[in-house]
Amino acid sequence: MSGIFISGPSRSSLGHARALLVLGLPLIGGHLAQFLIGATDTMMLGWYGVEDLAAGVLGASVFATLWITGAGFAFAVMPMVAAASEGPDAARQVRRITRMGLWLSGAFAVLVMPFLVDAEGILLALGQGADTAALAADYLAIAGWGLIPALGVMVLKGYLAALERTQVVLWVTLAAAAVNAFVNWLLIFGRWGLPEMGVEGAAWASLAVHLVSLAALVMYARAQFPEHALFQRMWRPDWGALRDVARVGLPISATNLAEVGLFASSAILVGWLGALPLAAHGIALQIATATFMVHLGLSNAATVRAGKAFGRRDAVDLAQGGRVAIALSLAFSVVTIAVFLTIPETLLGLFLSPDEPERAAILALGSVLLIFAAAFQAMDGAQVLVLGLLRGVQDTRVPMVYAAVSYWAVGLPASYLGGFVFGWGAAGVWAGLVVGLACAALTLMLRFWGRSLPAAAARFSAQAAPA
Numbered sequence: 001m002s003g004i005f006i007s008g009p010s011r012s013s014l015g016h017a018r019a020l021l022v023l024g025l026p027l028i029g030g031h032l033a034q035f036l037i038g039a040t041d042t043m044m045l046g047w048y049g050v051e052d053l054a055a056g057v058l059g060a061s062v063f064a065t066l067w068i069t070g071a072g073f074a075f076a077v078m079p080m081v082a083a084a085s086e087g088p089d090a091a092r093q094v095r096r097i098t099r100m101g102l103w104l105s106g107a108f109a110v111l112v113m114p115f116l117v118d119a120e121g122i123l124l125a126l127g128q129g130a131d132t133a134a135l136a137a138d139y140l141a142i143a144g145w146g147l148i149p150a151l152g153v154m155v156l157k158g159y160l161a162a163l164e165r166t167q168v169v170l171w172v173t174l175a176a177a178a179v180n181a182f183v184n185w186l187l188i189f190g191r192w193g194l195p196e197m198g199v200e201g202a203a204w205a206s207l208a209v210h211l212v213s214l215a216a217l218v219m220y221a222r223a224q225f226p227e228h229a230l231f232q233r234m235w236r237p238d239w240g241a242l243r244d245v246a247r248v249g250l251p252i253s254a255t256n257l258a259e260v261g262l263f264a265s266s267a268i269l270v271g272w273l274g275a276l277p278l279a280a281h282g283i284a285l286q287i288a289t290a291t292f293m294v295h296l297g298l299s300n301a302a303t304v305r306a307g308k309a310f311g312r313r314d315a316v317d318l319a320q321g322g323r324v325a326i327a328l329s330l331a332f333s334v335v336t337i338a339v340f341l342t343i344p345e346t347l348l349g350l351f352l353s354p355d356e357p358e359r360a361a362i363l364a365l366g367s368v369l370l371i372f373a374a375a376f377q378a379m380d381g382a383q384v385l386v387l388g389l390l391r392g393v394q395d396t397r398v399p400m401v402y403a404a405v406s407y408w409a410v411g412l413p414a415s416y417l418g419g420f421v422f423g424w425g426a427a428g429v430w431a432g433l434v435v436g437l438a439c440a441a442l443t444l445m446l447r448f449w450g451r452s453l454p455a456a457a458a459r460f461s462a463q464a465a466p467a
Contacts, residue, residue: 026166028297033173055135057282072253074154077101081162082307096241105151116144142203146210251396284369295381299388306392315457372430411436
């Protein structure tokens with residue numbers, strides 16, 4: 001297959017690894033800091049009370065589902081800006097793509113806002129307990145307003161990452177995590193004379209974080225890239241760029257919805273089992289999410305690197321960079337599997353008060369769930385990494401179908417069967433997640449190596465051939 005690749009300024013595998021890590025480590029740090037925001041909510045609510053923890057997990061799952069779905073346009077901006085920055089008229093093309101990414105993200109947020117600010121009826125219809133649904137709805141009625149700035153932040157992070165300004169993404173997210181932790185402490189527990197608000201306090205903290213993060217990134221972009229003039233005449237439509245971003249971004253949004261919807265649905269399924277299993281599920285998922293952030297950061301870096309190789313029409317770099325990115329992801333999976341299997345109770349115990357009456361039961365169930373989290377580490381990392389490569393070459397429609405089938409036609413039914421038909425409870429739900437992620441990893445790998453990469457190489461060769 002390599003015989004059809006055109007030659008280009010190739011690097012050694014070590015060179016690819018170094019370049020990927022230089023770009024990817026700040027992105028990994030940024031994602032871990034973003035995770036820390038959610039983990040802080042979970043940890044502090046866990047210390048506050050199991051009922052508030054369960055409601056926070058449920059509300060945050062609903063918010064995350066819509067947030068990650070809307071972030072498809074931000075994920076489209078990343079490879080499109082990376083490719084445009086390598087071509088002619090770079091400043092104008094970068095501006096067009098980023099502005100319309102902001103337009104589409106804002107439109108999505110406005111469209112789904114009613115589902116966030118009045119969610120109790122929906123949660124009850126999904127079979128959640130009345131008390132948990134009411135508390136989760138209280139959380140979403142406040143935190144839901146943060147969707148507009150949160151999606152704006154995602155677009156600007158994609159724009160800056162594509163321009164290889166990943167350090168600022170890291171520092172802004174770290175600052176946001178610190179603000180979130182402090183405001184959580186003040187409002188959840190009622191410190192410094194403020195009211196004790198429980199789960200509503202966590203919601204106000206989340207809203208504040210999104211607003212502060214957006215303001216910081218807007219100021220940075222204006223100061224560092226005045227030639228892009230991103231925010232001048234923002235009201236003027238650019239229908240061509242809007243169509244291009246929507247063409248790439250809508251399938252990514254659908255793919256994101258399929259994946260995050262699978263995990264949100266798993267929270268709903270576990271919620272049918274009661275508040276205690278839902279609390280254990282939420283804590284175990286937070287731990288698994290922490291390690292997933294590393295794979296996601298590598299995936300983002302792979303998207304940018306693949307997008308730049310795609311813009312240069314360099315199939316050699318595209319293929320070799322893909323192999324190195326996948327190898328790094330697998331190496332990290334080996335480490336995290338060992339950690340999950342050896343110290344599960346140590347990890348879980350960080351999220352619970354020593355005086356929590358249900359602590360022993362939550363630790364016992366959570367330890368079982370982390371066994372399944374270890375099982376899907378390699379699969380989850382592989383599927384998100386290859387999705388990043390596919391987005392780099394702007395192949396998003398067929399991967400959307402593969403992901404939807406893997407998560408919803410395979411993973412979700414398997415979770416229901418394991419949890420309720422076979423009677424394995426929360427462990428059975430997680431077994432279904434393993435099946436769905438494995439299916440996604442296999443089909444997406446076949447798509448990139450068997451179809452997308454050879455097709456890109458053939459197209460580059462045809463474009464380079466003399467007339």
